Amino acid sequence: MTVLEIRRKLQGESLRSLGWxxxxxSVMITVASWGIGWFPRNQLSPIARSGFFIEFRTESSGVxxxxxxxALGMVWLTxxxxxxxxxxxxxxDxxxxxxxxxxxxxxxxLMLSFPILSRDVYSYLAQGRMLHADKSPYAEGISALPGWFDGGSDGLxxxxxxxxxxxxxxxxxxxxxxxxGIPEIGVGLLRIVAALGVLGCYHFTAKLAKKMGQNPNWANWAIVGxxxxxxxxxxxxxxxxxxIAGVFSALAYAYDRRPVASTMALAMAVSVKPIVLLALPFIGLxxxxxxxxKRARWMVWAKVSVLSLIWLTIIGAVTNLWFGWIPAMFSAGDAAFPYAPVGLVGWSLSKLAGLLGGNALLVNSIVVQLFQLFALAIVARLALAKNISNPVRLTAWSLSAVVLLAPIIQPWYILWLMAFFAISHRVSWTSEKLMIYASSLILVAVFVxxxxxxxxxxxxxxxxxAGVLTVLLFVGLFRFDSTTRRVLDGPFGPLDSAEHRNKKS
Structure with missing residues (x-):
């Protein structure tokens, strides 16, 4: 059987069937979220007073x-x-x-679900509330205003x-x-913003994939789908x-030799999450x-730095927040998670220092800052690499260094790394399968x-x-579902080379 014949057999399920x-x-996941998703407890919440939704949460049978x-919905969607x-x-195709x-x-x-896999959306609203009360979220935590806990935010x-x-x-x-202040309306509006972000990702993933010589449909399947x-x-x-949409658009505009548009797009991405500022030297490359x-590198870095500074200054002036995000970006150690490697090291050494009569907070701060400096050194080394044939891949490695050496690692940070590595080069079929399994494993962990x-x-x-059930369902999917097994055992990866070998034989 030829590669093309195998592929036609694997494409047995119609697009209409796959869509439905x-x-x-997703309908199953949405209904399930009404019982185990993050529930608004704000006194302004109409859902908090609804008996319909409470029934899902108060009875063990409902939970x-x-x-x-x-669990069934997540596995079926996968x-x-x-x-x-x-x-x-x-x-x-x-x-x-x-x-x-x-x-x-x-x-x-999912647009109708309660927040699942995270409750950060309530922190977004709490920080918006602080800004509305003329308090800087860069200078104080959300507990600066009363009633923050009832708003649903994580105490972190x-x-x-x-x-x-x-x-x-x-x-x-x-x-x-x-x-x-009504949480359901706030969550709904932020979800529209999130959906627009996904739409932007879809557009700019395809655009950047074409610049990188990639199949844009495969890239969107791997990243957005x-x-x-x-x-x-x-x-x-x-x-x-x-x-992600902002950074991908910045990289795509850079390939179009449009430095002004590229730096503006990156500035917008930085104004969402400052960590992506590290992409700036690679846009220059x-x-x-x-x-x-070396002189050409420093010249172009000076150019893109000045342009980015102009855009960030304009954004800072318009928002009246200026550059408060810079010190805040380096103080994430205050919210370190012990199960992040650096967070674990800092937590352990600070506890030891406390037992010995030392300053635990100072020790933790020193550990975090040392690892941050190490991450920045790696970024600098990659920016100065001799081989700059693939700056997007260098960006992926730089982002990996900063994420993995941070004191806090959220599971969805791995999505950033997957996205940058997937877009930067054509990965092998073995790597694709690893991505599928890793995504499923992270999904189980975050769900629980x-x-x-x-x-x-x-x-x-x-x-x-929940953990045992979901693991068993995923094992059943990957081991016993015949259609899934045929796909995972299929002759994928760089198809052109596979077809070429088939024709030669």
Whole structure:
């Protein structure tokens, strides 16, 4: 059987069927979120007073049913995504519009879900509330205003400065004002923003993929169609899609030799999440020839730095937040998670210092700053690399260094790394399968960790049940579902070379 014949066999399920399967899976996830998603407790919330939704959360049978629905929905959506893979093997097998329609159907029901996999959206609203009260989220935590806990925010941000840029904070302020403090309206408006971010990702992923010589449909399948991406960005109402869209557009404009547009796009991305400022030197490398002199590098870096500074100054002046995000960006150690490697080291050494009578906070701060300097040294080394034939890949490695050496690593940060590595070069089929398995594993971990279980239920019992059930369902999908197995065992990867070998034989 030839490669083309195998691929036709794998494409047995129609696009219409794949669309409705993903839609049904998302409906199951949405209904499940009503019982185990993050529930608004604000006194202004009409849902908090609704008996319909409370029934899902107060009875053990309702919670268990929602856990089962969520687990089944996540696994079914993953199956739909995997089974779609043969369709994007070549750019001629599916149009951009057809793939966009598929992803829209997979994600549309999530617009009506409670926040899942994260409750950061409530922190967005809390920081918008602070700004509306003339308090700087860069100088104080959200606990500076009374009633923050009832707003649904994670206590992690109670005393920590905001990690977000000025543009997003002002947007959160506008949305808080427009919602009049009603959480459902605020979440709905922020979800529209998140969906626009996903749309921007879809457009600029295709644009950048073409610049990189990649199949744009495959890139969008791998990055935007990933269930972890959709459930995090739309279901979880995250702002990361806006950031990724901004950076991808900046890189694409750089390949078009448009430094003004490129630096403006990057400034907007930085104004959402400042961490992506590290892409600036690599945008400069894209604008250069393949073998530039050191003088040429420094000249172009000076140019893009000045342009970026102009844009960031304008954004800072318009928002009246100026550059408050710079010190806040380096104080993330205050919100370190112990299970991040650097966070674990800092936490352990600070505890030891405390036991010995030392200053625990100072020790933790020193550890975090040392690793931050190490990460910046890696970025500098990559920017000065001799081989600059693929600046986007250098950006991916730089982002990996900064993320993995940070004191806090959120699971969705891995989506950034996947996105940059997937867009930077044509990955092998083995790497693609690793991406599928890693996405599924992270999905299980975040699902269990972010279950919203009311205090009258035994949380560890419910979470153990959810974890075991979801793992078993994913194992069943990858080992016993015949269609999924055929795709995962299929002759994928760089198809052109496979077809060439087949013709020669």
């Amino acid at each position: 399967q993903g839609f049904a899976a 268990i049913t929602c856990i089962v629905l969520m 199956r739909t995504w995997v089974v779609t893979r043969p369709r994007v093997q070549k750019s001629t 599916i149009t951009s519009g057809q793939l966009g329609k598929l992803i829209t159907m997979w994600s549309a029901p 941000w109670a005393q920590s400065p905001s990690p977000y840029g000025p543009f997003f904070l002002v947007l959160a302020r506008i949305i808080f004002f427009a919602s009049n 990933n269930p972890l991406f959709l459930l995090t960005m739309i279901g979880g109402v995250h702002n990361d899609a806006l950031m 894209i604008l250069l020839n393949k073998n530039p002199s 960790d972010q279950l919203s279980i009311e205090q009258w239920h035994t949380a560890w019992t419910m979470k153990t049940f």
